[in-house]
Amino acid sequence: MNKDFLKSEFDAAVSAAAAEFGWELPDALEITFGVPKSEDLGDYSCNIAMVLAKQLKTNPRKAAEAIVTKLSGKAEFIDRLEVAGPGFINIFLKDAWWQSTIREAIENGAEFGKSPSKNPKKIQIEFVSANPVGPLNVVSARAAALGDSMANLLRAVGNEVEREYYVNDAGNQVITFAQSVASRYMTLIGRDYPFPENGYLGDYIEEVAQHIYDEHGDEFAALADDDGVFTRFRDASLGIMIESQQRTLHDYGVDFEVWFSDRAIREKGALDEVMVLLDGSNKAFEAEGAKWFRATDFGDNRDRVLIKNDGEATYLLGDLAYHRDKYQRGFDTLIDILGPDHQGQVQGLLGGIEAMGFDPNKMKMIISGHVRLLREGNALAMSKRAGDFISMDELLEDVGKDAARYFFLLRSASSHLDFDMDLAKKETPENPVYYVQYAHARVRSIFKKAEEKGVDYDSDLCAADLSLLGQDEARIAKRLCRFEEMIERSAERLEPHNICYYLMDLASEFHSYYNKTKVLTEDPPLTSARLALSEAVRQVIANGLALIGVSPPDAM
RNA sequence: GCGCCUGUAGCUCAGUAGGAUAGAGCAACGGACUUCUAAUCCGUAGGUCGUGCGUUCGAGUCGCACCAGGCGCGCCA
Numbered sequence: 001m002n003k004d005f006l007k008s009e010f011d012a013a014v015s016a017a018a019a020e021f022g023w024e025l026p027d028a029l030e031i032t033f034g035v036p037k038s039e040d041l042g043d044y045s046c047n048i049a050m051v052l053a054k055q056l057k058t059n060p061r062k063a064a065e066a067i068v069t070k071l072s073g074k075a076e077f078i079d080r081l082e083v084a085g086p087g088f089i090n091i092f093l094k095d096a097w098w099q100s101t102i103r104e105a106i107e108n109g110a111e112f113g114k115s116p117s118k119n120p121k122k123i124q125i126e127f128v129s130a131n132p133v134g135p136l137n138v139v140s141a142r143a144a145a146l147g148d149s150m151a152n153l154l155r156a157v158g159n160e161v162e163r164e165y166y167v168n169d170a171g172n173q174v175i176t177f178a179q180s181v182a183s184r185y186m187t188l189i190g191r192d193y194p195f196p197e198n199g200y201l202g203d204y205i206e207e208v209a210q211h212i213y214d215e216h217g218d219e220f221a222a223l224a225d226d227d228g229v230f231t232r233f234r235d236a237s238l239g240i241m242i243e244s245q246q247r248t249l250h251d252y253g254v255d256f257e258v259w260f261s262d263r264a265i266r267e268k269g270a271l272d273e274v275m276v277l278l279d280g281s282n283k284a285f286e287a288e289g290a291k292w293f294r295a296t297d298f299g300d301n302r303d304r305v306l307i308k309n310d311g312e313a314t315y316l317l318g319d320l321a322y323h324r325d326k327y328q329r330g331f332d333t334l335i336d337i338l339g340p341d342h343q344g345q346v347q348g349l350l351g352g353i354e355a356m357g358f359d360p361n362k363m364k365m366i367i368s369g370h371v372r373l374l375r376e377g378n379a380l381a382m383s384k385r386a387g388d389f390i391s392m393d394e395l396l397e398d399v400g401k402d403a404a405r406y407f408f409l410l411r412s413a414s415s416h417l418d419f420d421m422d423l424a425k426k427e428t429p430e431n432p433v434y435y436v437q438y439a440h441a442r443v444r445s446i447f448k449k450a451e452e453k454g455v456d457y458d459s460d461l462c463a464a465d466l467s468l469l470g471q472d473e474a475r476i477a478k479r480l481c482r483f484e485e486m487i488e489r490s491a492e493r494l495e496p497h498n499i500c501y502y503l504m505d506l507a508s509e510f511h512s513y514y515n516k517t518k519v520l521t522e523d524p525p526l527t528s529a530r531l532a533l534s535e536a537v538r539q540v541i542a543n544g545l546a547l548i549g550v551s552p553p554d555a556m
Numbered sequence: 557g558c559g560c561c562u563g564u565a566g567c568u569c570a571g572u573a574g575g576a577u578a579g580a581g582c583a584a585c586g587g588a589c590u591u592c593u594a595a596u597c598c599g600u601a602g603g604u605c606g607u608g609c610g611u612u613c614g615a616g617u618c619g620c621a622c623c624a625g626g627c628g629c630g631c632c633a
Contacts, residue, residue: 034572037579047575050613060613085576087614132633173633290631301558301629308631315633343560344628369561370626410581411569414561416626418568423582427595427624434582442593449592482572489572501570504580515588515597534592556595 001117003044005077006091008031010046013070023056023068033091035482042090042257043097043478050087060087098477099466105480106461111481112150113543117158124326125151126298128249132241133177135204136392138371138508139339140253142417144392145408145549146368147337148190149496152547157491162331163255166322169238170263170314176200177241182223184209186235189218208240219364252401253340253549262318264440270321271313275306276354277324283355298351310369316345320352327358335364337413342371343367356376366494370417371408376422399424402550406433409496409548432504437540439507441556443538445517457527461535466527472517475534476509483540487547496548496556503544510537 012032018025032556033044048062056063064083071081077097082090105112127147130140146460147163154161168174179196184206186193212220231486232365242259249255263371275291278284285293289309296303306317328335338346346367350360373380382388384546395404403424410432411417427434450457458464469477519530543551 001569032572034575037576041576050575054613088576167633171633235605265579288631292631304630312630312631312632340561340627340633342628344630345633347559367627393562410633415569416562420568423568431595435581438595442596446592453592455592486572493573499571501580508580511596512598514592515594520590521593556593 001092003033005030007073008043009078010048010067010077011043011547013067015046016070017063017066023052023058025052026055028288031037036088036090037156039475041084041088041425041483041550043093044091046089046091047087049083049089053087060385063087064089092489095467095474098474100471100483101481102466102477102532102536103462105483105539106532109539110543110546113487114156114486114540115158115484120158121159121332122162122330123154123329123333123335124162124164124329125154125335125337126164126166127335128254129168130236130245131168131173131389131445132201132245133173134202134241136245137389137397138392138419139368140374141252141369141392141395141404142371142408143337143339143476144252144254145405146247146366146413147335149409149499149548150335150337150403150494152489152549153487153491153496153499155393156487156547163254163256164260166260167242168262168318169242170257170266170318172312174234174238178204179211179231179236181208181237182220182230185220186223189202189211189221191221193223196409204244210238211240213234213485232286248396251396252392252405253522257525258323262322265321265325266313266318270325271317271389274317274321278306278352281355281357293348293352293355296350298347298354300347300351316348319349321350323353323363324356324358327353327356329361332362333364334362335366337366337368339368346399358525364494366413368413370409372416372418374418374420374422375453379418397425402437403431403433405549406436406500409500412497414497434556435511436503436507437553438543439510440538440541440545440552441554442510443534444554447531450520451525453520455527456524457531458524461532464532465525466532467530468526469533470530472513473530476513476537477504477533479506480540482534483534483544484551490507497542499548504543506537506541509533 006177014025014029014031017023031048033046035044038043049067050060052058053060053063060206061083064087068081068083068089070079077093078396079094081092125147125244127143128140130136136144151163170278176196176198177200179193179240180199181192183195183199188209205362217238220229220236222229223233246259249313265407275284283297285292285294290305291307293306294303304316305314305322307313323334326454346365350363353363354360372397399407399421407419407424408417421430424433449455486502490496517530519527519534521525521527521530538552
């Protein structure tokens with residue numbers, strides 16, 4: 001049960017009061033409802049009287065009283081209203097409100113909590129997009145958890161969402177990577193090939209080389225002599241790396257709809273097109289043998305090079321071409337999740353987007369904070385170049401997918417994050433993942449027990465007489481009522497961490513209830529009612545966990 | 557120096573676009589397993605919301621200035 005019914009009731013009441021007292025209402029009047037801290041203050045509260053009082057220069061309590069008289073006795077779910085404090089209208093709802101929510105959760109199952117699209121948008125969310133020259137690291141793991149959950153949230157509120165991974169398969173680091181692999185490969189077939197300067201270290205390079213050897217034997221023996229052969233070798237190396245990244249992400253529960261190749265749009269001439277566009281509108285200039293973008297005209301603190309004096313494109317130019325392509329694909333909203341080391345490029349990119357004639361407001365850039373891995377209380381040193389880092393695979397191996405995803409979402413995206421690997425691994429009460437999952441398993445366990453013992457209850461849980469439930473149960477059910485609005489808010493603000501906190505609160509209430517109250521009783525109607533509530537709780541936990549990609553266990 | 561992020565309980569962090577008495581987990585202390593799973597529960601304790609001004613009926617939340625920490629500021633990607 002969402003709170004739309006409140007909105008329409010209040011809209012009507014405020015208009016009616018305005019008509020009677022001659023208030024001049026502002027054009028865009030949004031009536032919002034909050035949840036009071038104390039349940040003595042009602043199920044919802046509305047501060048509209050105080051908002052109006054400011055503009056109309058009237059007494060807020062009087063305005064509140066006036067609105068209340070227009071509401072009384074009209075709305076079907078409203079039990080009573082109180083004007084309190086400086087002018088809040090506190091709303092107490094009838095039991096039918098939370099009772100119908102229990103039935104809704106059971107009936108709608110996995111759909112419960114999703115809302116029909118009021119204004120559906122076509123949204124693209126791009127994340128991870130790590131260079132295909134090495135295994136994914138923990139920063140990617142965080143981005144993957146964030147992006148995937150955001151996509152789930154945006155879908156849950158009715159949008160059309162596409163997840164995209166930008167494969168940076170052009171440029172120098174790809175050559176260096178292929179050369180690094182080549183050097184190891186040649187060793188395997190007993191030949192020499194120089195290891196490149198600043199080449200990539202790390203065992204995975206040898207694994208890629210071995211993989212190629214297993215598949216192609218010494219087919220690439222002529223590598224050093226023939227460019228065409230090297231190109232095929234490079235593509236094979238890239239292919240193996242990308243596949244390995246896809247596998248890692250898949251194991252993590254993240255599957256992208258689109259893997260977008262940088263090289264593909266470059267080959268279509270997209271870079272030239274951007275240059276023509278910027279040149280033609282005088283937003284680029286030539287200096288010191290290079291081509292520059294007038295980024296300072298668009299809020300950046302310095303101009304940026306687009307084409308280096310050796311004729312090569314910079315990363316920025318490639319990124320502009322890519323984003324131009326995104327805009328041309330016709331999305332209403334574009335979301336980028338960037339790692340903390342990319343914050344310096346945001347202004348240049350947004351400026352370039354504007355310079356190319358696109359609306360930068362369609363773009364939402366989310367910069368995720370740093371991740372620090374802690375083991376035994378100490379931060380682990382991470383050096384990529386030396387091949388000395390914890391990969392995403394190792395992290396998943398160590399703590400598991402569920403704990404990893406949950407921990408990454410426990411903080412808001414922009415915050416720095418300390419990932420305590422010892423805690424994530426623990427199967428103890430300190431670990432919040434298990435706490436929530438356990439609540440789910442507990443409900444399953446109750447039903448299993450009911451079957452085993454042949455407990456008598458109505459298998460049609462929606463037919464249960466929910467008026468048999470008491471205060472504690474009502475409190476839990478009321479939290480279920482807030483599930484949908486929690487999702488809406490989280491989706492709107494792109495803050496999946498809310499889900500974790502909601503689930504912990506719900507699990508906590510249920511654990512508490514479980515310890516205090518026997519669900520399975522000698523009284524079949526009562527048992528049915530309590531089972532209905534339990535099942536509704538289980539469904540909501542399962543749905544919440546699904547949004548963040550964590551599994552709901554049947555037993556633990 | 558400029559820009560971005562962060563500053564809330566001993567620790568790690570929430571805080572629903574300005575609302576009513578600032579919350580949770582962990583850690584600490586004291587209790588609860590003959591029970592539908594103790595991976596749980598109940599209770600106790602813990603605060604100058606970094607500092608100072610300001611905006612107003614009302615500020616952890618908004619503005620300004622400081623302080624502290626992190627990151628970024630390349631013809632690298």
